[in-house]
Amino acid sequence: MTESPASTGLHPDPVEIPGAVVERIFEPTRPEEVGRIVREAANKGDGLLVFGGRTRLHQANPAREIRFGLCLRGLSGIDEFEPEEGVLHVAAGTRIREVREAVHAEGWALPLDPPGPSSTVGGTIASAAVGPRAQSFGRVADAILGLDLVGGDGVASRCGGRVVKNVTGYDLAKLYCGSFGTLGIVTGAWLRLHPKSAVRRVFVTQPGPGLVEFDRHRRWAGLASVSALVWREDPEAGSRQVTIELAGSEEGVRHDHAWLSDRAELVEVEPDEMDRIRDERAAKGPGPLALRVRVLGTECGAMVQRLLDSGLAVSVDPGPGTIHARGRLAHPEALLAIRESARESGGLAVFERLPDTWRRELDVFGLESGHAALHASLKARFDPGGILNPGRFEAGGDRDGV
Amino acid sequence: MTIVASPTPPTALIDRLVGIVGPAHCLFREGELFAYECDGLTLAPRTPLAVVLPATTEEVARIVRACRDFDRSFVPRGAGTGLSGGAHATEDSVLIECSRMNRVLEIDPGNRLAVVQPGVVNAELSQAVAHLGLFYAPDPSSQQACTIGGNIAENSGGPHTLKYGTTTNHILALEMVLPDGRIERFGNRVGEGPGFDWVGAIVGSEGTLGIVTEACVRLTPIPEGVETLLAIFDDVVAACRAVGRVIRSGVVPAAMEIVDRRTIEAVEASVYAAGLPKSAGAVLIVELDGNPVCLDGEIRLIHEACRREGCQAIERARNDEERTRFWRARKGAFGAMGRLAPDLYVHDAVVPRVHLPAILEKICEICDRYRLKLANVFHAGDGNLHPNICFDKRDPDELERVMKAGAEILEACVAVGGVISGEHGIGVEKRDYMHLVFDDSDLECMTRLRQTFNPDAACNPGKMIPTPRFCVEANPRARGYDAVPIG
Known part of the structure; x- marks a missing residue:
């Protein structure tokens, strides 16, 4: 294995993931080093755990045969930023926060909003993690113009480009995004930016209980200036609150604020309140369970009620129909029933945190058995040695994906 | 140009296809296939073995299985409006036309x-x-x-x-x-x-x-409010610079389209005439939509961006009739260009928007050098160019110049960080230009995806990814077995 400062001994900050503790960690600082490390690992059949800011390491199936860690934090920095064009090229290990600040200074907004202050660009792409602003920012894949990668064979490649419209070849970035680093290692990305809003104001309001009240607030998420709307409820604490972020032009925000004020008692809070709520979702607890459920908008209220009735606390983005639930359930079967119900409502359920004993029984992602052959075939072609995050994005034989 | 005639179709395969979709929906006789020899890319027509028009998913699946049993490739097709030959069949393949599945x-x-x-x-x-x-x-x-x-x-x-x-x-x-x-x-x-x-x-x-x-x-x-502006410029380069200013201003219009002088002339001489002044070197159409209370502020920013680039005048559509008139200049462009020459090669490339002014000048220079008539009408807000070359394909010398100019245009776009297709696709038209953008390892990744679904390339063969031979040669002008013929 290639010499690297961190490879010669045990890493001072080992990585603990479901299924393994990784103490030998490589920290390349250039994409070519990533290629060399992966080639050597492939030659020896050594499994690699690829990670960035460690924010979502727990959000995957148990690892299998991982020998080394490959930390991409050393690939850092904005290589090219074109304020005239609203695009930039950034190294994968760069923290989202750094990019956000850099582009804000030039009048742009980074349309990536993953939970967790340590989130990196590469980790956000690998996990396709979105935050409460997904309703205005869109999916992670929507922000990607092009990617630089290292494949499971250690060979560097590119897909996409740097322009804002492109159908030159397959849209491989869509496949890499959300594949948890199992098809290739993202080393850099061209991203498109959104214009920065002239005004951003955040308000809270206290809604009443029940489905009718939920649906009333859900519809507010469709207002043009609402960049995020979060409904939070904790049955144990007896708390319920809606937080609304308005962003855009002065006229637009003023108009929607007036409209909302006619319908609810709004209290203005700090403009970074939505960031706090977003990052809260990456933190541990309360309880050993965290799941993310997506359902159709019209089904969202019923699903929220079901989760509340199970005793879970929820943080809901009613616009895209995303529910983050936390707490404790008595049996893994209860989780599977929630997943089945989400599927019937047109969506999915991802078990983002699980007690270790449940992990062996449950597939975190609910991967569809009908696509297992395609999934395995694609993985084998992109990572023939099976060394990239082995086990973490596949449903094992002993797990039940429903 | 030679149109290759379809060989005699194998009776057993035709019988099976007829058995799946019925005789009215399986075309295989000479004369029935003429309309299916190409899509919107008319440069490389080829007559398929047969055309089947299924009505259900199950019929499509049975057609595919029949093709496989007879070792024939098959090509899906919609309305045949594509401009890159993505729905071109070969003489031994079956075209699966989905127009009956229209519910x-x-x-x-x-x-x-x-x-x-x-x-x-x-x-x-x-x-x-x-x-x-x-x-x-x-x-x-x-x-x-x-x-x-x-x-x-x-x-x-x-x-x-x-x-x-x-x-x-x-x-x-x-x-x-x-x-x-x-x-x-x-x-x-x-x-x-x-x-x-x-x-x-x-x-x-x-x-x-x-x-x-x-x-x-x-x-x-449907957006609550819509505003459409038409800005008139002395030349296309100034219009492109105004687009850059709009983008920098933070406004995201629904559309920003540019129509150049030659296109304006063609449009004004046609049934699509939009009443544009003869002095116009280019027009920029900007459409804004969304919350009506926000649109006035955005219009002010558009005015400012255009004025700074010396636009002659800006009109704001007062009603739907005027909006339609503004868009007529854009939407009637392709029809109007039919007046300029018998054939039109609609190119499609994208550049970073900051390079639009320079690349437009370069494209004009290329077409002047090859003595070709060029008209530009394009999605300026996306940097998506559509240089339209007017020609007569019956003139082999002119056709060759069209192809050479097209290749140089693509090379020029890639040289400034652009790509060779923004919306028309690669198909057979640009397959062998993929090397301008991607190297062998990039194309290998695309091949891996295709092989996952389509390992023997029976489904729509010869499209998008160049054959390995060309990967080795890395020659953008090399042309494949079913490529667009020159002359």
Whole structure:
């Protein structure tokens, strides 16, 4: 294995993931080093755990045969930023926060909003993690113009480009995004930016209980200036609150604020309140369970009620129909029933945190058995040695994906 | 140019296809196939072995299995409006034409989605949901004829992709017949299936991964307010610079389109005449939509950007009639260009928008050097150029100059960080130019995806990815076995 400062001994900050503790960690600082490390690992059949800011390491199936860690934090920095064009090229290990600040200074907004202050660009792409602003920012894949990668064979490649419209070849970035680093290692990305809003104001309001009240607030998420709307409820604490972020032009925000004020008692809070709520979702607890459920908008209220009735606390983005639930359930079967119900409502359920004993029984992602052959075939072609995050994005034989 | 005649079709295969779709929907006799020898790329016509028009997903699957049993390749086709030859068949392949699968199966206004068959015409979907205050946002120029299935294959765009994105942003789930005849469903109604984003990979795959037989699409609320502006410039370069200023201003118009002098002349001399002044060197059409209270402020910023680049005048549409007149200059352009020459080669490339002024000058220089008539009408807000070369394909010398100029235009666009297609796709037209953008390892990754679905390339062979021979030669001018002939 290639010499690297961190490879010669045990890493001072080992990585603990479901299924393994990784103490030998490589920290390349250039994409070519990533290629060399992966080639050597492939030659020896050594499994690699690829990670960035460690924010979502727990959000995957148990690892299998991982020998080394490959930390991409050393690939850092904005290589090219074109304020005239609203695009930039950034190294994968760069923290989202750094990019956000850099582009804000030039009048742009980074349309990536993953939970967790340590989130990196590469980790956000690998996990396709979105935050409460997904309703205005869109999916992670929507922000990607092009990617630089290292494949499971250690060979560097590119897909996409740097322009804002492109159908030159397959849209491989869509496949890499959300594949948890199992098809290739993202080393850099061209991203498109959104214009920065002239005004951003955040308000809270206290809604009443029940489905009718939920649906009333859900519809507010469709207002043009609402960049995020979060409904939070904790049955144990007896708390319920809606937080609304308005962003855009002065006229637009003023108009929607007036409209909302006619319908609810709004209290203005700090403009970074939505960031706090977003990052809260990456933190541990309360309880050993965290799941993310997506359902159709019209089904969202019923699903929220079901989760509340199970005793879970929820943080809901009613616009895209995303529910983050936390707490404790008595049996893994209860989780599977929630997943089945989400599927019937047109969506999915991802078990983002699980007690270790449940992990062996449950597939975190609910991967569809009908696509297992395609999934395995694609993985084998992109990572023939099976060394990239082995086990973490596949449903094992002993797990039940429903 | 030679049109290769279809060989005598194998009776047993035809019998089986007729047995699946009925005699009225299986075409194989000489004369029946003429309309299917090419799509919107008319430069390399080839007559397929047969054309079948299935009505159901099950029929598509049975057709695919029949083709496999007889060792024949097959090519999916929508309305045949594609401009890169993505639906070109070969003489020994079966064309599977999806126009009979044209039903809107479900509309869910509460969740703003619809489930449609692939043969639904793009504009008709928007018409079908208009009474609900919704529309289907991707609006390719051929939207009165092109189908959702073809749009999915090509990841079609249109003038309003600047704000609303391309087809990929509006497809939630798909049903597809795989190249081995199995029927699979991908994605779900929330647009986020567990596992790999198969839907994202299939959209824009030009029918090389399978045949889409059903799609769940996202619908968009019709904006409350719309404003359309027409800015008149002395020349196209100034109009491009104004586009750059608009982008920097933070306004995201729904559309920003430029029409150049030659196109204006053609439009004004045609039935599409929009009443544009003869002095206009270029016009910039800007459409803004959204909350009406925001639009006045955005209009002020557009005015400012255009004035700073010396525009002659800016008109604001006062009603729908005027809006239609403004758009006539853009939408009637291709029809009007028919007056300039018998044939039109519609190119498609994208550059970073900051390079638009320089690349436009370069394209003009290339076409002048090859003594070709050039007209430009393009999606300036996306940096998506459509240099239209007017020519007569019966003149072999002119045709050769068209092809050479086209290659130089693509090279010039790539040299400034651009790509060789923004919305028309690669197909057979640009397959051998893929090396301008991607190296062998990039193309190898694309091949891996294709092989996952379509290992023997029986489904839509010869499209998008150059053959390995050309990978080795890395010669952008090298042309494949079914490439566009020169002369």
